Amino acid sequence: MKAQSVFTTNNIVPAEVTDARKEKIEGDDAWNLLGSAGEIVVGRGKKFTIFHPATDDKEAILKQTLGRTGNLRAPTLKIGDRLIVGFCDEMYSQYVG
Structure with a gap:
């Protein structure tokens, strides 16, 4: 997993880890989490997009x-x-590592 290698390289230990295959977050639960964020950064491939739930669609x-x-x-x-x-490598470099 690419994310895990970033954690290991930067000595980052997540406070909580959930297996997405076993504990799915969908529908209203997903929006409750997303909508409560001040900013959402979404990586896909080599690009990332920034959303603000208070103002974005x-x-x-x-x-x-x-x-x-x-x-x-x-x-x-x-x-x-x-x-x-x-x-996204660039997103993780900027926001995580």
Whole structure:
């Protein structure tokens, strides 16, 4: 897992780890988490997008943060009031490592 290698390299120990295959976050639960964030940074491939739930379109946010099955994409990190969803090397360099 690419995210785990960033954690290991930077000596980051997550306070809580959940297996997304066993504990799915979907529907209203996903939006409750996303909507409570001050900022959402979503990585896809080599690009990342920043959303602000207070002002940005809910459907646009959900389209980027939920997978094909309707579950919150993994990995998802919560750092303060920021959520980091998905993986992108540049995004992790800027926001995590």
